[in-house]
Amino acid sequence: MPKVLISDDLSPRAAEIFRDRGIDVDVKVGLDPDALAKIIGDYDGLAVRSATKATAEILAKADKMKVIGRAGIGVDNIDIEVATQRGIVVMNTPYGNATTTAEHAIGMMFALARQIPAADASTQAGKWEKSRFMGIELDSKTLGLIGCGNIGSIVADRAQGLKMRVIAHDPFLSPERATDLGVEKVELDDLFARSDFITLHTPLTDSTRNIIDAASIAKMRKGVRIVNCARGGLVDEDAVVAALESGQVAGAAFDVFTKEPAHESVLFGHPAVVCTPHLGAATTEAQEKVALQVAQQMSDFLLTGAVTNAINMASVTAEDAPKLKPYMKLAENLGSFAGQLTETGIKTVSIEFEGHVACLNTRPLVSAVLTGLLSPMLNSVNMVSAPAVARERNISVTESKNEQPGDYETLIRLTVQTERQSRSVTGTLFGGGKPRIVNIKDIEIEAEFAPHMLYITNKDEPGVIGDLGRTMSEAGVNIASFHLGRMTAGGDAIALIQVDQPVESTLLDAVSALPNVVQTKSLAF
Secondary structure: OOEEEEOOOOOHHHHHHHHHOOOEEEEOOOOOHHHHHHHHHHOOEEEEOOOOOEOHHHHOOOOOOOEEEEOOOOOOOEOHHHHHHOOOEEEOOOOOOHHHHHHHHHHHHHHHHHOHHHHHHHHHOOOOOOOOOOOOOOOOOEEEEEOOOHHHHHHHHHHHHOOOEEEEEOOOOOHHHHHHHOOEEOOHHHHHHHOOEEEEOOOOOOOOOOOEOHHHHHOOOOOEEEEEOOOOOOEOHHHHHHHHHHOOEEEEEEOOOOOOOOOOOOOOOOOOEEEOOOOOOOOHHHHHHHHHHHHHHHHHHHHHOOEOOEOOOOOEOOOHHHHHHHHHHHHHHHHHHHHHHOOOOEEEEEEEEEEHHHHOOOHHHHHHHHHHHHOOOOOOOOOOHHHHHHHHOOOEEEEEEEOOOOOOOEEEEEEEEEOOOEEEEEEEEEOOOEEEEEEEOOEEEEEEOOOOEEEEEEEOOOOHHHHHHHHHHHOOOOEEEEEEEEOOOOOEEEEEEEEOOOOOHHHHHHHHOOOOEEEEEEEOO
16 A cells, blocks of 8 residues: 655645545654654655755655655755656646736735835824825736746736736747737847836746846836746846836835745845745645645556656656556567667667557657666666656657558557667557567567567578577477567578576577577566
């Protein structure tokens, strides 16, 4: 039975979902790093919000860990690189708090436009300063969105309801999607020059860090108001304060900060700044949604292999998982076949999907191929870590699809280019979803993947089969099946022999010494 640890304060219904699905769950909130490190090795899954820090040191102790689920969007508290290296799937819940975060951004815009926090403090202090708090309308103002994904698109919709003009900068926003949303897609400098309000809705990456700094602020319309409810570090806080002092920026609202918890900040105390303590997702509805979603996603993965909203692995829906299962086995076996025969560095990997399989979600199949390919050479490679390992080793991986079937209704063809040679192997599924090899190095040959096999290349000359049979008989090895293929008469030939027990090195040496045998290798699947 899988076992999950909930280490942050989630809705009690999350634990109920795990238990209802037959998963053992412990709720231990507020563990310090040392206490977490002592117990983390007992669990297959870890469910967190933002308090628990899944650092490299913690993950080093997580020997059984298969999945970490973040109830929320940001995964800054999880070492993604180390988790990936250790083959741990990291999931988040990007949609559960989207509406809540978008609404908070809209609320911050109102707070800036009408100076609501300062006016509230003044009024409750017994003052009546109507003339001091002259505001502006949102109506007809231009809102610039930096990032127009899930949250940004909701902000756009709400802003349009307030009769604002909306422009957006997002490299991944297609013209068709922009049209559907009713926003104008623009370059970043154009957004800076035209916006009355700017809100950020993008993750923190090397390319987005300090995307708003002194240089970008200088390009903005004088009197602009900036709202950051996305991630701390997207905005240079010192540059904003300087721009507030100069009047270039009229106001700024921050829900996130470069350092959190933000017990102090250069922003604090400025009369034109509104600050909240990372409340973007802090509504009852949102916390309930993300807690239930993360429990459901983790349960699906642990019980069925379905992968949803993973940061470091291709998604596989619960509906697709049964369809992909036989292909996953085929893909991994094809990779393993090539990997067991590879003795020098791999340069490129090409994977072709033809027929029915090309109509499916092939990203998990690519991961399965790489898992099989790399496992004979490396320990602890799995579906999560294999693509990352390939990138680290500068292995170029390409895939292609052709939905039209050829000689077979469905095919996967793997070609591996090493430092010395190119090798290809092709497989399909036979009745009942059984993986089968149908071609090796352009030589047609049909064979099952078996636990113990001999792979032999030889010259197509009389007597080779007899010599093989006699040699294996003398070694006391029974032949379960014998599959042959050749390029041309008298040319290159291949034999795949299934045997009943592991192949000893003495037998490999004896077979290799036979006339016309070029290569001999034992395989295991």
